[in-house]
Amino acid sequence: MINNFLYIDPGTGSMLFSVLIGAAATLFFLARALILKLKVLISGKKDGIQLDSSFKKFVIYNEGKQYWNTFMPVVQEFENRGIELTYYTSAKDDPVFETSWKHVKAEFIGEGNSAFAKLNMLSAGFVLMTTPGLQVYQLKRSKNVKHYSHVLHMPNDATTYRLFGLDFFDSVLLSGDYQATDLRTLEEMRGINRKDLITVGCPYLDVYKKNIEEIPDEENHPFTVLVSPSWGDVGILKKYGEKLLDPLSRTGWRIIVRPHPQSKKSESEMLERLEERYKDNNNIIWDYERQNIFSLKKADIMISDFSGIIFDYTFLCDKPVMYVAGNMDLRPYDAYDLNKKLWQYEVLEKFGTELNEDQFENIKEVIQSMSDSKELAEQRRIAKETAWMHQGNAGKNIADYMIKTMDDKNLN
Numbered sequence: 001m002i003n004n005f006l007y008i009d010p011g012t013g014s015m016l017f018s019v020l021i022g023a024a025a026t027l028f029f030l031a032r033a034l035i036l037k038l039k040v041l042i043s044g045k046k047d048g049i050q051l052d053s054s055f056k057k058f059v060i061y062n063e064g065k066q067y068w069n070t071f072m073p074v075v076q077e078f079e080n081r082g083i084e085l086t087y088y089t090s091a092k093d094d095p096v097f098e099t100s101w102k103h104v105k106a107e108f109i110g111e112g113n114s115a116f117a118k119l120n121m122l123s124a125g126f127v128l129m130t131t132p133g134l135q136v137y138q139l140k141r142s143k144n145v146k147h148y149s150h151v152l153h154m155p156n157d158a159t160t161y162r163l164f165g166l167d168f169f170d171s172v173l174l175s176g177d178y179q180a181t182d183l184r185t186l187e188e189m190r191g192i193n194r195k196d197l198i199t200v201g202c203p204y205l206d207v208y209k210k211n212i213e214e215i216p217d218e219e220n221h222p223f224t225v226l227v228s229p230s231w232g233d234v235g236i237l238k239k240y241g242e243k244l245l246d247p248l249s250r251t252g253w254r255i256i257v258r259p260h261p262q263s264k265k266s267e268s269e270m271l272e273r274l275e276e277r278y279k280d281n282n283n284i285i286w287d288y289e290r291q292n293i294f295s296l297k298k299a300d301i302m303i304s305d306f307s308g309i310i311f312d313y314t315f316l317c318d319k320p321v322m323y324v325a326g327n328m329d330l331r332p333y334d335a336y337d338l339n340k341k342l343w344q345y346e347v348l349e350k351f352g353t354e355l356n357e358d359q360f361e362n363i364k365e366v367i368q369s370m371s372d373s374k375e376l377a378e379q380r381r382i383a384k385e386t387a388w389m390h391q392g393n394a395g396k397n398i399a400d401y402m403i404k405t406m407d408d409k410n411l412n
Contacts, residue, residue: 055144056086057125058402063115065091066261066290067130069204070153072096073395074128074402079103081399086124090115113138125406128173128398132165141168147405149173151398154308155202155315155387156344158183159335166334171196171405173398175205176387182338189337198401201394202387205315209391212293212316224254225367226299228292230307231260231267234326238267241274244303244324244360249281251364256295258287260307301367303355306344314351315384320372321352347386351379 058078060071071087072095078085079101087096087106096106109115116138119127123144130153135141141148147170152158155175158166159182166172166183172195174180180197187194225248229236236244237259248255259271278284287295292309293316302313303322310321330336353376359366390397 055123055125057406058083059086059088059122059124059127061115061119061127061129061131062087062089062091062094062096063129063131065089065094067153067204068095069207069291070130070151071128071203073203073206074398075101075104077395077399083403088115088119116140125409126402128402132161135168136162136164146409147171149196149402149405151200151203152179153204155205155311156308157335157342159186159338160333160342160344162332163334163336166195167192169195171198171401173401174199175202175394176389178343178386182335185338186334196405198397199389200397200401201390201392203394203398205312205388206392206394208291208293208312208316211291212297215294215297218298221298222254224256224298224300225251226256226258226295226302226313228258228295228302228304228307228309228313229260230305231263234305234328235260235263235307236303236305236324236326237263237274238270239326240324240357240360241270242277243357244363245274245278245284247360247363249278249284251283251367253283253364254298255284256287256298257284258292258295258309264288301370306348308344310348310352311344311383311387314380315388318377318380320370320376321348322355322367322370323348323352324355324357347379347383351376351383 060074062068062071075085075087075096082103085104087104088109089096089106090109090111092108094106094108096104109118120140120142121144122142124142124146126147126149127145128149128151130151131139132150133139134148134150148168149171150166150169151173152175158172158174158179167186167190172183174197177199180199183195183197186192227236227244227248229238232238237257245255245257257274259267263271275286289295292312296313296317299313299317299319301320301322302310303324304310305324305326306328310323313319314321330342335342353370355363355366
């Protein structure tokens with residue numbers, strides 16, 4: 001009889017085991033949080049990092065090496081002017097470490113929470129970053145920082161960040177005047193403080209323009225199609241895969257497939273499947289290089305969806321673009337609150353040519369019959385002048401604004 005009472009069926013046992021594990025995990029993290037707080041109080045450290053009590057007038061934070069070309073013109077400006085700049089990075093292999101700087105002090109501060117622990121305790125005048133979500137997620141405003149500035153790292157809509165992505169910055173540095181309108185509308189809708197909205201240009205495009213001009217033209221250049229999508233369910237590789245690549249592989253043209261960097265992390269199985277399928281197709285090339293300019297230079301036409309690389313290609317190469325329309329779910333993004341069509345979609349319809357799924361099978365004929373008219377070329381020019389202002393001067397303009405802001409605050 002006693003044994004009957006001691007019996008626990010497998011389902012109940014599994015549930016009790018899960019409850020015990022959950023309770024143990026909760027106690028563990030509560031204890032860990034308490035220990036961390038005690039460390040801060042006793043030793044002045046957080047997550048083992050010494051609290052930054054020394055004032056730094058100018059600081060850049062780079063969350064990943066892919067943003068180096070956004071910051072490089074600014075870093076070079078400070079170096080040339082002989083003004084001390086602190087450069088924090090979450091990338092051990094950040095290209096900043098490849099140069100010996102006299103006035104730029106670069107430091108790897110860890111990734112994720114380790115980096116945020118240092119930044120949240122920072123004492124500084126002006127902090128520049130591409131990281132959105134200040135005061136929304138783990139990255140908080142330090143009470144000892146005078147001014148936080150976000151520099152846009154793309155020339156498209158400034159409202160395509162996750163909700164409240166730019167709300168708590170003191171300034172946002174724009175690539176074109178058009179981006180200010182939507183940001184002002186969000187400020188009014190949400191009742192938040194007005195930021196400085198300064199149009200400085202697009203620093204990484206300035207870098208790319210110089211670099212791509214230095215790439216020599218190919219001898220015996222083969223006609224080349226660049227497939228460069230976004231990632232996720234509406235990205236053309238995820239959504240169509242073989243349906244698009246099979247007919248492209250049969251064209252005999254060189255096909256460069258450049259997946260979005262996030263696809264390598266979030267859609268690796270899909271990429272592995274496609275690479276295996278076309279491993280014996282010599283005309284299909286997979287490009288995972290950090291810089292996209294080499295593929296852009298080679299391409300005669302681009303096929304994409306709503307990826308921002310469309311603007312890199314259009315503005316730098318002035319060649320035709322075909323896009324596969326998709327319905328991007330804007331609910332997690334600032335743009336959703338505006339209830340309007342994104343600028344980037346409006347202009348893409350003007351300078352791009354839509355490619356429908358039912359055209360995939362005859363894609364060679366579709367591309368051959370496509371006309372790069374004067375009207376399309378004119379629309380590319382208008383989009384470029386709208387979204388990429390102050391070409392070649394972004395680094396100077398950003399440095400000027402940083403220095404003037406601190407001079408106005410009388411901070412030495």
